[in-house]
Amino acid sequence: MSHVADAEIVGINWGSSNFRAWRIAGDGSALDEIVAAKGVAGLSREAMAEAMAALAARWPDHGPIYASGMIGSNIGWAEAPYAIAPAGMADLARAAIPVEIGDSPVRIVPGIACRRGFDDAPDILRGEETELLGLMELAPGDGVAALPGTHTKWVRREGGRIGEFLTAMSGEIFDRLTGQGLLASIVEGEAADGPAFREGVARGRAGGLGLSSLLFGARARVIRDELARADAASYIRGLLIGSEIADALAAFPEMGEAVVPLIGNGPLSRLYAAALGSVGIETELVESRRACLLGFRAIHRASLG
Amino acid sequence: MSHVADAEIVGINWGSSNFRAWRIAGDGSALDEIVAAKGVAGLSREAMAEAMAALAARWPDHGPIYASGMIGSNIGWAEAPYAIAPAGMADLARAAIPVEIGDSPVRIVPGIACRRGFDDAPDILRGEETELLGLMELAPGDGVAALPGTHTKWVRREGGRIGEFLTAMSGEIFDRLTGQGLLASIVEGEAADGPAFREGVARGRAGGLGLSSLLFGARARVIRDELARADAASYIRGLLIGSEIADALAAFPEMGEAVVPLIGNGPLSRLYAAALGSVGIETELVESRRACLLGFRAIHRASLG
Numbered sequence: 001m002s003h004v005a006d007a008e009i010v011g012i013n014w015g016s017s018n019f020r021a022w023r024i025a026g027d028g029s030a031l032d033e034i035v036a037a038k039g040v041a042g043l044s045r046e047a048m049a050e051a052m053a054a055l056a057a058r059w060p061d062h063g064p065i066y067a068s069g070m071i072g073s074n075i076g077w078a079e080a081p082y083a084i085a086p087a088g089m090a091d092l093a094r095a096a097i098p099v100e101i102g103d104s105p106v107r108i109v110p111g112i113a114c115r116r117g118f119d120d121a122p123d124i125l126r127g128e129e130t131e132l133l134g135l136m137e138l139a140p141g142d143g144v145a146a147l148p149g150t151h152t153k154w155v156r157r158e159g160g161r162i163g164e165f166l167t168a169m170s171g172e173i174f175d176r177l178t179g180q181g182l183l184a185s186i187v188e189g190e191a192a193d194g195p196a197f198r199e200g201v202a203r204g205r206a207g208g209l210g211l212s213s214l215l216f217g218a219r220a221r222v223i224r225d226e227l228a229r230a231d232a233a234s235y236i237r238g239l240l241i242g243s244e245i246a247d248a249l250a251a252f253p254e255m256g257e258a259v260v261p262l263i264g265n266g267p268l269s270r271l272y273a274a275a276l277g278s279v280g281i282e283t284e285l286v287e288s289r290r291a292c293l294l295g296f297r298a299i300h301r302a303s304l305g
Numbered sequence: 306m307s308h309v310a311d312a313e314i315v316g317i318n319w320g321s322s323n324f325r326a327w328r329i330a331g332d333g334s335a336l337d338e339i340v341a342a343k344g345v346a347g348l349s350r351e352a353m354a355e356a357m358a359a360l361a362a363r364w365p366d367h368g369p370i371y372a373s374g375m376i377g378s379n380i381g382w383a384e385a386p387y388a389i390a391p392a393g394m395a396d397l398a399r400a401a402i403p404v405e406i407g408d409s410p411v412r413i414v415p416g417i418a419c420r421r422g423f424d425d426a427p428d429i430l431r432g433e434e435t436e437l438l439g440l441m442e443l444a445p446g447d448g449v450a451a452l453p454g455t456h457t458k459w460v461r462r463e464g465g466r467i468g469e470f471l472t473a474m475s476g477e478i479f480d481r482l483t484g485q486g487l488l489a490s491i492v493e494g495e496a497a498d499g500p501a502f503r504e505g506v507a508r509g510r511a512g513g514l515g516l517s518s519l520l521f522g523a524r525a526r527v528i529r530d531e532l533a534r535a536d537a538a539s540y541i542r543g544l545l546i547g548s549e550i551a552d553a554l555a556a557f558p559e560m561g562e563a564v565v566p567l568i569g570n571g572p573l574s575r576l577y578a579a580a581l582g583s584v585g586i587e588t589e590l591v592e593s594r595r596a597c598l599l600g601f602r603a604i605h606r607a608s609l610g
Contacts, residue, residue, distance in 0.1 A: 119514060124525045167525070208423070210512070212478055
């Protein structure tokens with residue numbers, strides 16, 4: 001069976017905005033890659049089938065195909081019901097739904113739903129499960145990991161499975177509130193680590209006031225010459241990430257005592273690393289693509305079992 | 306002097322988006338009104354002068370003219386530096402700056418800046434000072450008042466002056482996050498008082514998690530069939546107002562023990578009343594226009610002193 005487990009597979013991370021497919025070798029490395037702005041949010045079923053036909057034409061001898069992300073949601077090809085946390089690779093492989101997209105057989109990996117003990121509230125993820133499985137191949141062991149993004153996920157791993165998690169939409173809040181409106185008028189340039197960012201993190205984490213008040217306060221500081229316009233983006237990002245860290249620590253108190261893997265790419269993950277570092281939490285950056293590839297391999301292996 | 310104090314005046318509430326002028330009788334009632342979508346954010350200096358010329362043409366025998374709001378900001382006609390809290394009507398009358406807009410002499414009422422003891426942070430208001438002075442005519446006495454709006458102000462009155470205050474931009478957060486993006490996809494209809502709103506208020510006020518996490522949770526609830534789409538707007542508004550109430554109570558603990566005047570108009574003020582009522586705080590609605598008229602009269606009288 002090992003020759004099958006080591007066979008090439010195709011993994012597709014098919015989200016709302018983007019289509020990213022890899023031909024994955026048995027060792028988890030990428031042999032080839034297709035990246036296109038063909039997220040499901042903008043595609044008809046015909047266009048989804050065409051995207052798969054293009055993939056099959058480029059990789060005629062492809063192995064089994066796995067897809068994760070919004071392709072499995074109610075705006076995707078077919079709804080893959082959420083697996084219930086805690087869920088490991090065997091659970092996700094079992095819950096993957098077999099479909100044909102155009103002429104291509106594809107197994108759609110489900111997302112995961114949890115109910116947090118901390119606040120008895122539901123949470124959901126879809127797409128991140130694959131990266132998390134990959135992380136568990138790279139760095140087995142329990143503890144909290146974070147996936148910084150537009151909707152950042154903070155996830156507890158327990159016994160090799162994905163347990164409770166917490167989503168904060170601070171990336172979207174930052175984008176929408178600084179794109180136009182009151183805060184757009186004070187923001188110049190990108191957020192960066194530095195004193196303004198760290199002061200934001202500290203204020204956001206302190207929890208003295210909620211984000212709605214703290215965010216207006218950024219404008220008041222600029223108008224009162226207590227914050228430079230050039231530092232406003234950094235301060236606002238800091239408030240949002242600091243508030244998120246407070247939430248993650250409340251929901252997952254053990255987070256303060258171990259290295260937190262950050263699965264992501266580029267500047268945003270580095271800001272999270274700086275923010276966590278400033279409150280004494282060590283982090284380790286894990287490239288998102290690497291985690292995703294290994295995650296698809298893990299699901300494939302579990303599918304064979 | 307009383308015949309001068311009782312003379313007619315003109316008061317202009319000139320904000321970013323709107324121009325609202327009243328010819329005000331000695332008893333504080335409105336004799337006539339001009340309302341136009343001529344906020345300073347969209348007007349050249351020439352257009353501001355034209356708006357004043359139109360006012361003078363309609364009211365040729367007008368008395369002294371007072372204007373408040375963004376007309377006194379760096380995007381208005383001339384910058385009226387913030388008075389420093391605590392500030393009463395004599396302080397504001399003294400700090401008003403005399404200008405000529407076109408051919409009309411106008412006294413621009415300054416905004417107010419404070420530094421809160423609670424969190425040692427600056428805050429600012431501009432335009433609301435006039436309504437607050439009017440409120441103090443209508444209902445003398447100390448205590449916290451709120452002005453629900455896009456950027457809601459919670460203000461402590463002390464000894465007949467405007468003291469510390471707190472601004473929360475939850476109205477703008479609601480508008481931007483439900484206008485497009487993740488939350489737009491779950492919101493149907495307007496927010497209204499009811500069980501979903503009150504659950505939002507309770508969750509927002511509890512402070513277990515910050516707004517960034519709570520807001521994503523609204524979507525998770527809808528996806529997991531724990532919240533109806535028709536109730537999502539109410540729940541989200543509730544989260545935001547509940548979080549704001551927690552902030553206001555933290556900054557102004559005395560608020561829990563007295564009737565809170567709500568200066569505003571219509572449905573939003575009623576939602577604040579319902580939210581405060583659900584946490585045991587009594588409120589009293591004060592019409593915004595009435596407060597504004599009386600505020601201009603108070604500043605006029607103080608100017609004569």
